[in-house]
Amino acid sequence: MHPRKTSQPVREQRFCQARQELLQLDYFLKGTVLKRMMKCGRPQCACHRDPAKRHGPYFEWTYKVNGKTVNVKLSPQAAPLYLVATKQHRKLKAVLTRMERLSRTVLAHLAKQAEHPD
Numbered sequence: 001m002h003p004r005k006t007s008q009p010v011r012e013q014r015f016c017q018a019r020q021e022l023l024q025l026d027y028f029l030k031g032t033v034l035k036r037m038m039k040c041g042r043p044q045c046a047c048h049r050d051p052a053k054r055h056g057p058y059f060e061w062t063y064k065v066n067g068k069t070v071n072v073k074l075s076p077q078a079a080p081l082y083l084v085a086t087k088q089h090r091k092l093k094a095v096l097t098r099m100e101r102l103s104r105t106v107l108a109h110l111a112k113q114a115e116h117p118d
Contacts, residue, residue: 008106008109011102011105011106012106014098014102015099015102015103015106018095018098018099018102019099021091021095022092022095022096025088025091025092025095026084026085026088027085027088028085028086028088028089028091028092029061029063029082029085029086029088029089030063030064030086030089031061031062031063031064031086031089032061032062032063032086033059033060033061033062033074033079033082033083033086034059034060034061034062035056035057035058035059035079036056036057036058036059036060037051037054037055037056037057037058038054038055038056038058039054039055040055057076058073059073059074059075059076059078059079059082060072060073060074061074061082061086
């Protein structure tokens with residue numbers, strides 16, 4: 001079975017659609033938002049015996065810079081904003097990957113046309 005060939009106008013339309021998706025993106029950040037429940041420093045506290053009694057939730061935004069992990073504490077009010085922003089970053093990466101794949105295919109086709117004009 002041969003892979004389906006996609007016509008040039010369809011590829012161009014898909015590229016334009018992806019470009020429109022980029023315009024729909026809002027603020028974005030790389031990284032992850034974590035919700036943590038923690039044990040305190042008092043050994044007699046119930047949080048050490050029962051995981052359901054741990055303190056929190058505490059929120060952190062975690063990302064890497066030059067191979068090092070950076071943790072930023074977030075307020076409960078800020079956490080949803082950062083969570084949405086990290087999802088936007090993943091969407092941005094997916095759209096760019098799709099655009100690059102389409103560009104590679106279209107440019108190979110255009111290069112072939114330039115080499116062998118009709």
